[in-house]
Structure formats: structure tokens, C-alpha cells
Amino acid sequence: MHLQLSLTARAAAAVALLLPSVAATACYANFNETEFPHCSLIDNNFALHWAINNATSPASIVFGVDVNASAFSDPWVGLGISENGGMSGADLWILKKNATGSYVIQDSYALTAGYPIPDTHQDAQLLEGPQKKGDSNTVFKFSRPLDTCDQEDATIQSDFRHHIIWAFGESADSVAKHDVKNRGNTQLVLHPTKTPPPPFNKALYESIDIVMPSFHVPAQTTNYNCTHVALPFSTKRHVVAFEGISSFQGSLDLVHHIVMWACPKAPNATVGDVYECLPQPDDCQHITFVWAPGAGVTEYPSDAGFPAGPGDGNFLYYSLQVHYNNPTLVNDVVDQSGLRLYYTDKLRENDIGMLLLGDDSDDFVIPGNSPDFTSTRDGICPATCTNQFATDLKVVFNFFHMHGLGYNMSTRVIRDGNEITPLGIRKHYDYHFQGSSVPINPLAVIKPGDTLITKCTYIPTDASHANRSANTTYGAGTDAEMCFNFLTYYPAMPGIGSCMQMSSAKSNNLAYCSSDHDPRVELIQKQYPNGTMKKESMQAMKDAGVLVNASMPVFVALKEVSQCALTDQKASGVVEIGVSVSVALFMVCLVYLM
Template identity: 30%
Template sequence: MAPLSPMEMTHEISMDQMGKYTLRWTPGEDDIIFEVHVATKGYIGIGFSTNGGMKGSDVIIGGVDDATNEVYLTDRYATGNTVPQVDASQDVKLLGGYQNTTHTSLRFSRKWNTCDDKEDLELSKEDTVRLIWAYGAADPKNKDPMAISYHSQRGSKSIYLNEPRLQLPKMSADIKSWEIRSPNVQLPDNLTTLYWCKLFKIPRLTRKTHVIGYVPVISDDNIQHVHHILLYECHLPESEGYYEKWVDVDGAQCFSANMPVSWRYCNSPLVAWAIGGEGNFAPDNVGFPLGEEHGGATYFMMEMHYDNPNLRKGVVDNSGLRIYYTENLRQYDAGILMTGHKVTPMQIIPPRQQWFSVGICEAYDCFFKTSPETGINVFAGILHSHLLGRNITLRHVRDNKELPVVLRDLNYDFNFQETRNLKNELKVKRGDYLITECGLDSTARSKATFGDAEMLEDASRKWLESSA
């Protein structure tokens, strides 16, 4: 069978840790076109799940029959950890497929909302979507759709299906780059997950400078291990006395007893990148100032999340970020406004509960004291919670009337945090309110969860759980 006809796709991501399962897609107004390229001559599975699990998920299984070269594709639903049932309504459209000596490739389309409420999930254009994937070594026996062997590989991945593709700005001669990389971190071969933090100091500057964007710099050998990267501004009075001595240190396990206490004040995120992301750039008229004397930060902490599910030995990584900056100042300074529920020991989440926390950024304290009379323009945001977080909504109120929701993710995943660019800049005026609503799920916990210490250690707790 001939290869698929060329079709440019707007997005591409490796679903597994070994580069054997590649997903490409293009979101449209009514539907999405998908392509999967997998290192197997058997079947391919991809599904949409509310929590990353099999039960209740919406599954698509396809492949190329070895005997007849016939391409097959079926729309299914999963009732548990068993072979998914075939839907009564087939709501995926096969657009082509082929198989060679090593790989199977399929192209198909699927509507955002198939109107099949019983057996399909509606795909969100705004929320995190959890994809589940699998593949097997053999096709269904005798073309029986239920005679599918147990998958040889499987996993899950959280993504934004409808995120616009990165548009790189024109790189003029005045734009410089600053690379910050992990100091050849050696991944333990007895742990599946590692969070590593390292402190950095900005380049020497001669005058005020603007950061305009970033791209990830991932080692080709370690694409399967680098899960996400966060870059935080560090803010303490007379910061040099706290942070300068740590710049030449290789780093420490994040939020562990070995991490210096001062690093916990590195908590204003400037960059949030997750696997599959291409980077992010500010609008052409906006830049983030560098240096405390210019209203920015002089010291930054980079948090690297590594995965090593196969416990590979000898993995050493120096991945990181390339930050772009310029002395040709943009029209406006950008800053970071953090709004939400303050993390303190007084925030107590009882066990076995679906909980709801609300943080109100009220007009006077939040805006009037610090914002200009003309207000501020919001062009992007990062939704952030901890391990108990399940959904986040940022609301906007003016003159006692609620305006359109600013940001929302009803399927939040702690392990997937990326900058969300607003389609239209939001004007926040003096007198406005911003209300952050966080849905939390403690049903799996037998003890109360306290803010501050316990929530700051969510990352290390996840690391410890993975090593158990």
C-alpha cells in the first residue's frame, strides 16, 4: 500500500519515552485531523480519557491487515481494563493508512463533538485533554474486532489540542540569546521520576533589557526523559546575599531537605514548558524587564522534571532553555501578577473530599495600589495548582457584573503546565476583581492536606511515591 499523500500538520508530539509512537494533528473549526506513526506491524490504539485511565475512555483502534493490506479503523469505548467495545455509532473517518517493514501509519478525522453522548467524549478546545495510547505486535485475529491481543506498550499524555502554533518573531541583529541548561544531571537508574532545581544569574547587562520569549533546548538523546521545565523569578530583598553563592552549585532535588530555604522564594513563573511545546514569545510591543534595578529579577530558578520509566542507566542531561532578550526596548514592560488562594498552613483540605478553594484579587489591594490609572493588559496566563488540583477557572468582574471567563481548564493536570496565550488581550481596570476558583480532589487521601509545607513538597512527594 502506498504511503499517505503529503499533508502539513500544525502539531506533532512523541507520545512515548522511546520515540516509537508519534502523533500529528491539525485542529479545525468542527473537527480534528490526526495522524499516528508507530513502530509496529500490529494494531494502534489512541483514546481520550477524563483522568488518563482506561475505564470510561473513548478509544480508536486501527491498523493494516498483514494478509490483505486492508486498512481498518474502529470507534470504541472502554468499560474497564479489557478490550474496548465497538461503538454502535462509528464517528471517526478513515482518511488513509499504510504499513512498511517497521511502521504502521494512519490518518483519520474526528469531530470535537460527535453528539454521541453514550459512547464518545466531547473534546475540549480549551481544557487539557488526556490522551491514552497503546499498540500491539499483531492485528486482530481473523479480523474479529474483539480478538485483540494485550498491548505491548501503553501510556498517557496531556496536551492542549487547540493551542495555536508558535509564531517565531523576526530575529533582528539586536536580539541576543541566553542559554540556561542543566549541569549534566545524572538520572538515577532506580527512580522513575526526578525533579531537579538549579539557580542562575542573568547575563551582565549595560542597560535596561527586555526578555521577549524562549524556546526549549532539549538534548536529542534525552527527548524521552525531559518532561517539563519551569523557570521562576527569585525575589528577596538584597537578593545577592541569598542567591549569589548558589549560582555555581549544580543544584538540588526540588523541594527536598537539601534545597536551600531561600529557593522557595523563587515562585513567580516566567516560563512553563512541557513536552511537545515549541516555546512562547510575547507580543511585539511587550517585554519582561531583566534585573532587579529595572523591575525584573536578577536570579532565576529552573525546575526540570525528568522521567525514566525504563530505569535506563547512564542517562546524563544538559537540556534547558534559550531565552531571547533585547536592549531595543519594547513599548510596554510586562510583569507577572499572581492571583489565587494564598498557600499557608491555614489552608486545610480535609481527606476524602471534593474540595473548592476561592481566591479573590479585590479591587483596592490587588490593583489600585500597584496598577497605572489606565489599568493593565493581560496577554497570557499560566494556570497552576498542586497534586490535588483538578480544575481552575479565572473570572473577571467589573461594576458587579461578571465578564467573560479569562482562563479555564476543567481537566487540569499537575504534570502539564504551559503558558496559555489569550486570543484577545484583556483589559483589567482599577476597581476590577479577579476571582480564582480551584477544584481539588482529596478522595484518595486518608489525612488532611495543609497548605505551605505539604503543598510545596508535592513535587518531592511525587518523586518519593515513584521510588517506592
């Protein structure tokens, strides 16, 4: 059964846009499967083939690229690995001509959107081509080690879903800027070592479309618009997976990303309204489902589902937010993009929960014109809160969130006096390429008694990060800053939705360990109706375990265990995460962020 939730039916033209277009290239059209056991048609014009070569030392990956670049007489082609789907921090490989006119693969990196920077050490090698196949396709092969131990390169990890970005354009000599229709991103496991799980079987589940109600996209470069929705469920359901629905195809692709925010109760608004939502209103602040082009279907673990529908602990009301990217300022487009939710009334063993980590410091100030600024406090979720967790929590996703000055962010874990593998690290944060990321350790759990430390770094003087000279303070608007990790986990805890430090001016080193509708808080508010932060009510919240001590524990820092101890591209200290301790990023090489 399939439902569609919107105020109007799709127009015939919009339906036509959703029909699959004809691919201009295909897997194995110009390569053979024996040589390349893996292939993905990452775009109608781009077939990516690859194979792992364990005979080399170190082991390497070989790519076979087949691109329909018929619009260009002398094309360049770029491919890369990104943290989040954008260029910031990406490891890039570019087919281009060198100074003598010969084709090469230029091993490059990018700190922001713009012309890539050639690596100091070139680790990619052109093996064959480029060749013209037929009238349209450019075909070539190249290789690089899985792990170069090069600070300017990404490590291709085993069984890890990497963000892959691609682009092509005119002039292999100069690598001229590409058009928006000749770029994109997707997610692929490049180095599978295990039998992959079977693909999600959509036919086993009911689905519902949550879409914009025939929204006229503004002729603005960037725009965030929302609509409130109420799911038509009379009883609880489990959402088991979701995917994006875009009204656009080919060159007219205006959807940058889509987020569904859950509302704990009916919002003070009309269902089906359309409104600008940057920032997101306070009544719908729970990030639930996040999609960007190339993400495909996001599936929850087989023993858990997101609780949707009426009843305590479930979510019936939502705000659908679409970020439109309209650089050519088209003004005649009506959109019905959104998300498709797959759900079941056969409830799974566990509810998915959301836990907000970070720093609720409305008193912090980021100095203008500073080369870098690390938040002055660690956002501590202390053991005094996690000891209230009834069981281990299995971590599904991190969703790191800052605003325009954000540069990098991490959530670290302290257990039994020792730092263990971080839940996640975003080395090159990009506000325009936000999204969920799996934990560094795919089996990560939060145990009662753990301390979680979330920290952010900001760069006010970097032009790519909203260069500004004035001081920046905490706030919901994009001209202010935040430091949050919206953590997806299970089994859900009905009483605790936030575990983070409060503003030091209010709390004197306390953390909030509660949820929106915590009965402990509601009882105290009834007892002290004149305000929850007065002396008596604060003491009552401490006694109830809602406000807990948030002191930094003494612990042994995570140690480097390989020879790939590397520094980041930025100046020393910019990516320091924490107070006088080292943080290692668990890849094949552990990377010190000091």
C-alpha cells in the same frame, strides 16, 4: 550572538544527542497536500495531516495519520486533545480492532493515566484504512465533528492552540500499554480561520542557554532538581521568547518539564549549585518561563518583553528547575537540559509582569476520605485592589498551581456587577502536567475596578489524585496543598505583585495588594519593627492600601448562551466553582461546571 550559561562545557556525547535525528516518516509521504492542507511532523515516527470540512453539518475535521509502527505486527494508534499535555481529562481517538476483528476508531475519554473509557456516544468515524505503506508505516483516515456537544468530547476551537497527545503500541485487539518512547505531546492550531502570524525569527535576536551543569540524573521515578543562575547582563534586556533544550532524543527522554523561577534579589546560595527543589525555596518564587516537550517556542506579544538584568523591577537571578521522569530508573545519564532565552537590548514598549492570584489560606483543611472538597473561601482579588491599577492589564498566560489533590481550578472576572468570560478554567488539573495556558478570551484584559475570583477543587479519595485518608493543610510541600494562579500580563506594575486574600485567622476578610519590595511595606516595617501583623502596623497597611477589603461583590452570574449545557464527568458539585453561581466555559459551546 549566542551565549551558553553553565559551569562546564557540553560533553561531546551530549552535543551529539542534540543533533537532529532522521525522521522515519514525513509529511505528505503517503497523503497529498490537496486533500490535507495542514500537516505537522509531531514526532519522527508520526506525521499528522488534517483538513476542515465545512460541507458537513456540523462542520468536521478529517485526519490523515501516518505512523511508523514497524516494531509492531498489529499496532493500535491513539490521538487526542488534552487540556495540559497529559491524559487526565483528554478526548481520545483510538485505532483498534472491535470484537469481530474489524478496525474501528474508538471515541474515548480519560479521567487519569490508564486505559481509556469508551464514550457513550461514538462521534469519530474511520474513513479509510488502516493500510500498510512500505515495510513500516500504518496509514489511515478518520473524521469527527468540530463540536459534538458531547460532554465526553473536546470542542475543536477556531484559532486555538490545542495540546495534542499521541501514542501507539502492540495489539490492536487489546490496546496493550505503550512504551514511553512511543508517546508524546505537542501543540497545534487545528482550525485556523485567520492568517497565522509569521513564525518567530530567531535570527533577529541574541540568545542565551540556561542549562543544568552536567547533572547526574538520579535513578528515581520522579525528581525535581534546580540550579541557581545569574544572567550576564550589565544593563536591562527584554526576553522576547524562549524554548526548551533537551539533552535527550528518542526513547531516552527524561525531561518532563522545565521552569525558571525568578529571584527578586541575589539568593542565599551559590550560583551554579545543584539542589533538590520540591518545594521551591522561598527566595525564588516567581514563575517566569515554563516549557514542556512539544511546546516549541513561546513568544511574547510584539509590544512586550520580560525585564531581565539589573535594576528595580528587573530580574537578574533565577532558579532553573528540571522535573525528571525516569520510570526505567536509568542511572548513567548526565544531563545539560534547560531553556534558551531570546532577548534584545532594543527595549519594547512594555515590561511583562507577573501577578499572583489565589487563596493564601494557611488555615484551610481538606478532610481526608472526602469524595470532593471545594476550598471553603473564594480567593478574591477585590476591586479595592484593582482600582489601584494605573491602566488596563493585557493577560498573556494563566499558570494554575495546586498539588497532588488538585482536580480543577478557575479564575473568574466580575465587571460592573456582571460576570464576564473567565480568564481561565482547568477542568482536569494534573500536577505532573502543569504549564501556561492562554486566556479563554485571547483579548482578555483586567480593568481597574474588576474583581477576580480564583477557586480550587480537591479530591482526596481519587487514587489518581494521591488518595489519602489524613487531613491535608496549606503548605509548600507536595503533601500539602495550594491554590494559586501565576498570571502573566503587561504592562507591568512595579508596586503590585500579589492580589489575594490572606489567611482568615490573620486578616478578617482582607486581601494583600502589594509586592516583594513595596516601598509602602518597607516604610511601615521600619515604623513598626516588632512585626507587621500587630494592630498598629495592620492599620497602617490598611491606610496605605496594602491591605484592602476582600468582600464578595454582588453580581449577575454568567449565563449559558447555547444548547450545549453539559455536566462534567465527576459527581455533581465536584466541579462547582464559586458560591451558588454558574460558571460557563467559553468554547463554541458554553459548558456549565455545576
